[in-house]
Amino acid sequence: MLKHLITLILSGCYLLSFAQWDKFPGPAQSNFADIKFLSENEILVCGSDSIDFIGTGFIFRSSDAGQTWDTVHLQMTNAANSRVHRIHVVDEQNVYAANTTIGVLTSSDGGENWTPYPLNDFGVSTSTEAIHFINPDVGFVGDYEGDIYKTTDGGLNWIKVFEDQIGAISPVYDIDCANETECFARAAASHILLQSQDSGDSWTLVDGAPPTYLDGGMHVLNSDTIVMVTGESIILRTINGGNSWDTIPSPVPADYSDVHFVNNIGFAVGRNETIISSTDYGATWTLVQQDPESYEAITSVDMLNENQAIACTSFGNIFTWNLSTSLEEPEDENGDFEIYPNPFENEFYIRSNEYQIKDVKIFDVSGRMLIGYVFSKGENKMCCNENISNGIYFIRIETDGGVFLRKVIK
DSSP states (O other): OOSEEEEEEOOOOOOEEOSOOEEEEOSSSSEEEEEEESSSSOEEEEEESSTTSOSOEEEEEESSTTSSOEEOOOOOSOOTTOOEEEEEESSSSOEEEEESSSEEEEESSTTSSOEEEEOGGGTOOSOEEEEEESSSSOEEEEETTSOEEEESSTTSOOEEEEOOSSSOSOOEEEEEESSSSOEEEEETTSSOEEEESSTTSOOEEOSSOOSSOOOSEEEEOSSSOEEEEOTTSOEEEESSTTSSOEEEOOSSOOOEEEEEEETTEEEEEEBTTEEEEESSTTSSOEEEEOOTTOOOBEEEEEEEETTEEEEEETTSEEEEEEHHHHTOOOSOTTOOOEEESSSOSSEEEEEESSOOEEEEEEEETTSEEEEEEEOOSSOEEEOOSSOOOSSEEEEEEEETTEEEEEEEEO
16 A cells, blocks of 8 residues: 655745855965866866955865865966966866966866966967867967957967957957857957857857946856856846847846856856856856855856856855755665656656655755655645746655655656
């Protein structure tokens, strides 16, 4: 005989934040500018030793998920006023960094050793602000004057592929690519977006200019979908390659600095230790955390996969998030449960011939609990006023025989 037949009506009401971000001191109480995963345990963080980003630049490397850090020797003859403010990871071995005085730093051993490539000989006379490589050989930098340069030999030589002749674009603050052919670049001091459809050989202005200054972060999810965040509590999203933009409501007022996605899951970060999350490609956002009393800004966020993310701050701290750890490993993955229908529309059922079900909790992929209920014998139903969006959800089932984790799709 079935012990329980449970009807669950899913909703969008958030009862608590389950998968919290953990904060701990970084390798130096300095101004961190960017942080990147090399692998699950290998991490790079860069910045400068001055709160205003003008001091001596550095890169730290961790091989144990941020528990300990090694200072990386950058081989710069003049480290003063040479902040390292961008890191781009092509793979676990090939890594590139943008530097204010030299231009580009390259590593072919996972960030353990770096070689400087001065860009003065190629016409780059100001700070390198943006860097992106589509493979170990082909990459781009954007400078403070609004120009874009391209290399096809891993940084040995550079050619100018775009020049800001009208003086309205500078600086080029971010470059991101949907694939090896189609790339986008944003100007920090204006509402201008550039696009290349020929692997960066030429760049043109996108017709549908975003409706605000682009002083935050940008992530290109694919050729059509781009998400930007700004320092004015504005989130912008396009689903047609930048020809038109939607202004997405921010869950809280915030000075946003960066955004990152893996598939439909994304985080945006900013001042006051603000973190917000999206599970629908940036169409809607939910507050994860914010401390209005804190002056600390989260400056960069990176995601290894849908379950693991990391961020750094202007005060030298690190934030980490791990969904799989937060949701716990199930005690028995082979428990006798029937969940149907899956995928579902508005409800689904759980049946068990083996266990007495005590409670069920439902979480989205960012780890927030949507529904939690302690069950009595018989049929049980839960509902809220709003419907949740389509996506992947986890159900945590506590029984008299252990805890089980299952996945459902709406």
